[in-house]
Amino acid sequence: MATVDSSSLEATQKFADIVGASGLLTGEQIGPDYAHDEALVGAPVTPRYVARPQTAEQVAELLAAATEAKVPVTARGSGTGLSGGARPCADGLLISFERMNAILEIDTDNQVAVVQPGVTLADLDTATAEAGLMYTVFPGELSASVGGNVGTNAGGMRAIKYGVTRHNVLGLQAALPTGELIRTGGRITKLSTGYDLTQLIIGSEGTCALATEVTVRLYPRLAHSATLLAPFTDLPAVMRAVPTVVRSGVDPVILEYVDKLTLAAISYSQSLNLGIPDAVRETAEAYLVIGVENRDRDRLDDDVAMLGELLGSLGAVDVYVLEGNSAHALIEARERAFWTAKAAGAHDVIDVVVPRAVMHQFFTRAQEFAQAAGAGVVGCGHAGDGNVHLAVFCADDDARHRLLHDIFSAAMTLGGAISGEHGLGRVKTQHFLELEDPVKIALMRRIKDAFDPAGILNPGVLL
Numbered sequence: 001m002a003t004v005d006s007s008s009l010e011a012t013q014k015f016a017d018i019v020g021a022s023g024l025l026t027g028e029q030i031g032p033d034y035a036h037d038e039a040l041v042g043a044p045v046t047p048r049y050v051a052r053p054q055t056a057e058q059v060a061e062l063l064a065a066a067t068e069a070k071v072p073v074t075a076r077g078s079g080t081g082l083s084g085g086a087r088p089c090a091d092g093l094l095i096s097f098e099r100m101n102a103i104l105e106i107d108t109d110n111q112v113a114v115v116q117p118g119v120t121l122a123d124l125d126t127a128t129a130e131a132g133l134m135y136t137v138f139p140g141e142l143s144a145s146v147g148g149n150v151g152t153n154a155g156g157m158r159a160i161k162y163g164v165t166r167h168n169v170l171g172l173q174a175a176l177p178t179g180e181l182i183r184t185g186g187r188i189t190k191l192s193t194g195y196d197l198t199q200l201i202i203g204s205e206g207t208c209a210l211a212t213e214v215t216v217r218l219y220p221r222l223a224h225s226a227t228l229l230a231p232f233t234d235l236p237a238v239m240r241a242v243p244t245v246v247r248s249g250v251d252p253v254i255l256e257y258v259d260k261l262t263l264a265a266i267s268y269s270q271s272l273n274l275g276i277p278d279a280v281r282e283t284a285e286a287y288l289v290i291g292v293e294n295r296d297r298d299r300l301d302d303d304v305a306m307l308g309e310l311l312g313s314l315g316a317v318d319v320y321v322l323e324g325n326s327a328h329a330l331i332e333a334r335e336r337a338f339w340t341a342k343a344a345g346a347h348d349v350i351d352v353v354v355p356r357a358v359m360h361q362f363f364t365r366a367q368e369f370a371q372a373a374g375a376g377v378v379g380c381g382h383a384g385d386g387n388v389h390l391a392v393f394c395a396d397d398d399a400r401h402r403l404l405h406d407i408f409s410a411a412m413t414l415g416g417a418i419s420g421e422h423g424l425g426r427v428k429t430q431h432f433l434e435l436e437d438p439v440k441i442a443l444m445r446r447i448k449d450a451f452d453p454a455g456i457l458n459p460g461v462l463l
């Protein structure tokens with residue numbers, strides 16, 4: 001016991017020497033927010049230390065000190081993750097990037113922004129708007145940080161057009177557990193020089209290296225947009241319509257599905273009035289939400305007219321074109337669907353991904369499994385990406401584990417994966433280890449060992 005105390009005192013001193021006394025929190029200074037992210041599963045865990053570095057060098061030194069003292073380290077951006085990836089270890093060090101939140105440069109000629117990892121998406125959006133540009137990774141929560149996006153390979157609604165974080169991060173500076181700093185990629189969109197370390201670090205949920213600076217790709221901000229809402233009388237029809245909409249050439253920026261129950265719940269909880277007649281609302285089982293954008297108003301109007309006709313031919317009961325405030329309100333309500341599911345008592349929210357053309361098959365299987373387990377699954381999702389978000393109502397932990405095992409397994413059999421964008425975190429790692437090819441897992445362990453030989457970075461996450 002005496003050894004533990006003295007070694008933890010020693011580590012406290014070491015960490016404080018690196019970030020300064022005001023940069024380190026211990027004991028009662030550590031507020032409840034640091035103990036969890038937004039995952040619905042699992043209890044909060046208060047870490048032994050919270051360090052709030054201000055420079056990349058401090059992050060690297062913290063990692064070297066933690067490696068030497070064998071203290072587990074978890075990175076935290078804004079803690080909005082949905083898989084427990086930022087939930088720390090009780091005896092561990094949480095590195096919070098809240099004080100590394102500067103936008104270092106917006107380079108309009110190379111169309112990139114260079115930022116510290118703690119920058120929030122809301123702040124980056126404001127800064128890029130001034131330059132007529134935008135960072136297009138838009139998970140529903142704009143308080144999320146760019147570093148957290150890197151950790152989870154975040155996606156969000158606009159991935160159908162612009163891709164996920166992986167496609168939008170061109171370079172990193174990253175701190176390794178050895179205490180070294182590396183630079184990968186840069187303000188370049190092509191690179192054919194050895195292993196792509198940027199891509200290895202993205203989506204590794206803080207288990208390989210910590211991003212200390214991120215170079216992100218920016219796109220022009222288009223002036224005109226419209227949102228279409230199309231009710232259908234059955235969910236499989238909605239899902240079967242998706243590939244045709246993607247193929248149509250209008251290049252939707254948003255292509256979401258929302259089931260009847262979820263639309264009713266988000267409309268009620270967020271006082272959303274879309275003006276859908278009662279008769280339509282009563283027969284509609286599910287809705288497609290399609291966003292289109294253009295630099296030119298007439299071209300946008302053409303796309304809207306073409307989509308209206310297409311949706312009608314695919315079985316939509318009607319098509320509502322929303323603009324301005326009502327379009328904004330619908331998208332915002334859709335982004336907040338997680339909070340509605342949480343308030344309704346969902347026991348978990350999952351984000352399985354399957355090829356978009358088999359989404360309806362996957363959904364039917366998931367419903368069958370849920371019915372057999374006496375559970376409920378409802379939801380919405382990024383339909384264009386085949387990314388199905390299901391709120392799972394199943395109170396018993398063991399029954400829920402079996403149900404999720406079956407659902408994940410069905411998704412993988414259809415050519416999909418357990419998570420499309422939220423990551424595995426502490427919540428889904430067990431399923432991953434049960435279902436993934438052991439040869440791939442062994443290779444991932446060897447990659448992890450090469451980055452982090454002492455195994456200090458986010459133990460219990462991924463592997």
Ligand SMILES: Cc1cc2nc3c(=O)[nH]c(=O)nc-3n(C[C@H](O)[C@H](O)[C@H](O)COP(=O)(O)OP(=O)(O)OC[C@H]3O[C@@H](n4cnc5c(N)ncnc54)[C@H](O)[C@@H]3O)c2cc1C
Nearest residue numbers: 077078079080081085139140145147148151154155206211
């Ligand atoms: C209402 C709501 C809606 C959401 N909608 C979406 C959505 O549509 N799409 C989507 O993809 N996600 C969505 N999310 C999840 C979440 O917003 C994203 O996962 C986001 O990327 C997390 O960012 P964060 O800063 O909160 O990261 P955190 O939760 O703090 O961390 C996430 C992971 O990244 C690691 N990490 C943090 N910083 C770094 C760093 N500097 N270097 C390396 N690893 C790091 C952490 O250790 C952890 O494993 C939603 C969440 C909420 C609450």
